[in-house]
Amino acid sequence: MAKRKNDIETVLSQLDQLADAPPDDETWFGLRRGLLSKHGVVIGKAAKIAAQLEWKDGIPDMLKAYERLSNNGANVDPGCIGKANIIKALRRLKAYEPTTYIRGIRYKQFEAVWGGKEDRAAQLRAECALALAETGYSDALLYIADLLADPETEARAGAAQALSCFSGTTPIALLRLRALSGEQNVRVLEEIFSVLFALSGPTTNPEEKDETVRFVAQFLESSDVDVVSVAAITLGSSRRLSAFNALREFAENILDEERLRISFEAIAILRLPEAFDYVVDTISRGSELEARLAEQAMSIYRDDERLWERVETARADRKGEDGLSFLFDD
Numbered sequence: 001m002a003k004r005k006n007d008i009e010t011v012l013s014q015l016d017q018l019a020d021a022p023p024d025d026e027t028w029f030g031l032r033r034g035l036l037s038k039h040g041v042v043i044g045k046a047a048k049i050a051a052q053l054e055w056k057d058g059i060p061d062m063l064k065a066y067e068r069l070s071n072n073g074a075n076v077d078p079g080c081i082g083k084a085n086i087i088k089a090l091r092r093l094k095a096y097e098p099t100t101y102i103r104g105i106r107y108k109q110f111e112a113v114w115g116g117k118e119d120r121a122a123q124l125r126a127e128c129a130l131a132l133a134e135t136g137y138s139d140a141l142l143y144i145a146d147l148l149a150d151p152e153t154e155a156r157a158g159a160a161q162a163l164s165c166f167s168g169t170t171p172i173a174l175l176r177l178r179a180l181s182g183e184q185n186v187r188v189l190e191e192i193f194s195v196l197f198a199l200s201g202p203t204t205n206p207e208e209k210d211e212t213v214r215f216v217a218q219f220l221e222s223s224d225v226d227v228v229s230v231a232a233i234t235l236g237s238s239r240r241l242s243a244f245n246a247l248r249e250f251a252e253n254i255l256d257e258e259r260l261r262i263s264f265e266a267i268a269i270l271r272l273p274e275a276f277d278y279v280v281d282t283i284s285r286g287s288e289l290e291a292r293l294a295e296q297a298m299s300i301y302r303d304d305e306r307l308w309e310r311v312e313t314a315r316a317d318r319k320g321e322d323g324l325s326f327l328f329d330d
Contacts, residue, residue, distance in 0.1 A: 008039055008041065008042060011034070011037065011042050012041070012042060012045055014030070015030070015031075015034050015042070015045045015046055015049055016045075016049075018030050018031060018049055018053075019049045019052060019053070023053055023054075023055070027053070028055060028057070028058065031046050031049060031050050031053075031055060031058060031061075032058070032061055033046075034046025034049075035047065035050075035058070035061045035062060035064075035065045036061075036065070038076060039076065039077075039082075040069050040073075040076055040077025040078065040079075040080070040081050040082025040083065041077075041081050041082060042082075043065045043069060043077075043082040043085075043086065044081045044082035044083075044084070044085030044086065045085070047062050047065070047082070047085045047086045047088075047089040048085050048088070048089060050062065050089055050093075051088070051089035051090075051092040051093055052092075054093065055093075056093050056095075059090065059093060059095050059097075062086050062089060062090060063086075063090075063097065063100060065082070065086060066083055066086045066087075066100060069082045069083050069086075070083065070103075070107065073109045073121075074109055074110065074111045074112075074120075077109075078111060078120070079111075079120050080109055080120055080121045080123065080124040083104070083107075083121075083124050084123055084124045084127050087100075087101070087104060087124065087127040087128055087131050088127060090131060091127070091130065091131045091134060094134075096135050097131075097135075098132055098135050098137040098140070100128075101128045101129075101131045101132035101135070101137075102128075102132060102143050103128075104124055104125060104127070104128030104131075105125050105128045105129055105132065105143050105144070105146070105147055106125075106143075107121050107124060107125065107128075108121050109121040109124075119151075119152060122150070122152035122153070122154035122155040122158075123154050123155075123158070125147060125150065125152075125154075125155040125158065126147075126154050126155050126157065126158020126159070126161070126162075127158065129143070129144050129147050129155075129158050129159050129161075129162040130158060130161060130162045130165075132144065132162070133162040133163070133165035133166065134165055140166075141163075141166065141170060141171070141174075144159050144162050144163060145159075145174050147159035147162075148160065148174060148175075148178045149178075153185050153187055153188060156178070156183070156185070156188045157185075157187050157188045157191045160175060160178070160188060160191040160192045160195050161191055161195065163175055163195055163199075164195045164198050164199065166199075167199070171195075171199060172196060172199050172200060175192045175195060175196055175199075176196070176215060178192060179192050179193075179215075179219075184224070184227075186224075186226045186227060186229075186230045189219070189227060189230050189231075190230045190234065193216050193219075193230065193231065193234040194234060194237075196212050196215065196216065197212055197216075197234065197237075197238050200212045209242075210240060210242035210243075212238075213235065213238070213240060213242045213243050213246055214246075216231050216234055216235055217231065217235065217243075217246040217247075217250070219231035220232060220246070220247075220250045225258055225259065225262075228259055228262055229262050232247065232250070232262045232263060232265070232266035233262075233265070233266055233269070235247055235266055236265070236266030236267065236268070236269040236270050237269060238270075239270055239271060239272065240270075241272060241274065243270065244267060244270050244272055244274055244275050244278075247263055247266050247267050247270075248267065248278060250263050251263035251264065251267065257289065257293070260289070260290065260293055261293045261296070261297070264279060264282070264290075264293050264294050264296070264297035265296075265297045267279055267297070268297040268298055268300065268301075269300075276307065276310070279294045279297060279298055280294075280298070280310050280311060280314045281314070282294040283295050283298070283311060283314040283315055283318075284314035284315075284317045284318060291318065295311060295315065298311050
């Protein structure tokens with residue numbers, strides 16, 4: 001076992017040297033040898049370097065290696081490392097291989113773990129969803145939609161990310177349905193919310209409701225504080241005025257300290273004049289709790305002299321108190 005491990009490490013080291021080698025027949029020969037290996041980790045390394053060197057002639061060799069690793073995968077490619085790296089390489093080389101990607105979306109690989117078995121192919125399925133989406137294949141949405149219901153977190157998050165490659169209302173509808181169908185994993189919700197904002201620009205009509213902001217803002221009412229945090233931070237990252245209005249309304253109607261902290265942090269990262277005015281005014285005029293949390297939220301801008309001067313001025317304006325300087329002593 002030790003000898004085999006040393007042999008694999010030697011081959012990996014040799015492949016690393018090819019990354020800086022000239023793009024000639026000798027280099028391609030070395031990469032082909034790597035792709036013919038029996039070990040997924042070696043094949044994955046060879047595929048990664050082939051993509052870095054833009055070796056498109058190696059695509060047929062990668063596809064053959066992928067097929068070999070898909071048979072008895074738990075033994076020859078534990079963790080699907082080799083197969084995932086092949087798919088990443090094919091993506092980088094812009095290989096149009098929808099059949100391979102569709103099979104990958106459906107592929108599962110159960111491996112022994114303490115107390116039973118677990119599927120180790122979730123990340124591979126996610127990579128295949130991204131690869132399929134990027135091909136422009138006509139029926140890609142059908143297969144990616146199926147993956148949104150995958151039992152594994154990584155696969156569902158990958159499906160959500162893959163939907164960012166499409167346009168129109170269909171991917172938006174799929175993402176919203178997933179979010180409203182009992183999705184509880186914050187990693188997946190974070191991806192869903194981010195893609196929803198990426199797919200829908202802000203409304204240009206001030207009288208029109210920003211539908212994406214409205215949709216994500218409803219998750220601020222979740223009983224799960226982690227879901228609240230993901231929704232709030234996504235709204236804050238959107239830099240939209242309508243998101244500020246939603247977050248301000250949320251902040252003004254809650255008493256829970258943790259949720260109030262989340263709301264001020266999200267408002268602060270909006271980086272909008274209206275948002276800064278609101279947080280600074282809270283430091284000056286809000287309750288002691290609100291002022292403390294608002295100042296904590298603004299602490300990320302301590303190196304911004306203009307903004308931090310406003311914070312210090314607001315702190316000094318608090319009547320009957322010595323400000324909140326004990327929070328951030330210089």
